Amino acid sequence: MTQQIHNAPPAFPKITGYVGIMHPIVAFSKDEPHYNFDGAYVVGLPCGINLWKSNAVGFSMEFVPLIKASGGASKMNNFIFHPGALFRLGHGFVLATRAAFETSGRYGFTPVLNKTVVKRANSSYYLALPVPVRFGNEQPTSVSIGFQFGIAF
Numbered sequence: 780m781t782q783q784i785h786n787a788p789p790a791f792p793k794i795t796g797y798v799g800i801m802h803p804i805v806a807f808s809k810d811e812p813h814y815n816f817d818g819a820y821v822v823g824l825p826c827g828i829n830l831w832k833s834n835a836v837g838f839s840m841e842f843v844p845l846i847k848a849s850g851g852a853s854k855m856n857n858f859i860f861h862p863g864a865l866f867r868l869g870h871g872f873v874l875a876t877r878a879a880f881e882t883s884g885r886y887g888f889t890p891v892l893n894k895t896v897v898k899r900a901n902s903s904y905y906l907a908l909p910v911p912v913r914f915g916n917e918q919p920t921s922v923s924i925g926f927q928f929g930i931a932f
Contacts, residue, residue, distance in 0.1 A: 793831040799929020801825050801843065801909060806923040819849035821856075825927065829865060837865035839875060858882045861889060871895040884916030891927075902932045 801823035806813045815821055827841035841861035846853055863877030875891040889911045897904040907927040914920050 789834070791831060791833050795829045795831065795931055796827065797829070797905070797929055797931040798826045799824070799905075799907070799927050801907075801925050801927040803923055803925045806921050808919040808921040810919065819847055821845055821847050823859070823925075823927075825861075825929070827861070829931075831865070835867050839863050839865050839877070841875075841877065856883075863889075871898070879911060879913065881913070885913040885918065886915050887911065887913040895931075902930055904928070904930055 803815045803821050803823070805815070823843045823845045825841050825843040827839055829837050829839045831837035839862070841859075841863075843859040843861060844855050845857040845859070847856040858881070860880045861877040863875055866874045866876070868874055871894050873893040873895075875889075875893060877889040877891065879885075879887045879889050889909050891907050891909045893905050893907040895903045895905050905928065907929075909923075909925045909927055911923045911925070912920070913923075
């Protein structure tokens with residue numbers, strides 16, 4: 780009887796959560812590329828909740844405070860609300876398609892390709908490639924690339 784319980788398919792909907800660290804690498808706009816560490820260092824601390832409707836599709840809400848260190852001081856200089864849809868692609872890959880709303884006045888979308896690299900019984904470790912596209916606040920449209928890693932549970 781116990782063996783049958785362990786082999787049962789996962790029940791849906793299923794709620795998962797995660798925390799991570801996100802490092803912007805470079806931002807492109809009509810101006811010159813802007814690199815992290817070029818006069819300042821920015822790091823994001825994403826955390827979120829995923830509601831999986833099935834093994835293939837889910838909804839996610841992510842919250843990302845961004846901290847900027849420059850000139851010997853640091854401060855939280857932006858906060859992003861990132862709701863979106865999740866799509867399992869197979870082989871440990873997930874595509875997150877997120878809307879983006881920033882306290883800086885910018886908005887846009889962020890596709891994120893996520894790969895589970897270590898899977899354990901109650902948690903997993905992941906790597907991700909976010910590609911934020913931003914508009915608004917009297918600034919030129921920008922496309923950025925970042926690197927994220929973290930733990931999901």
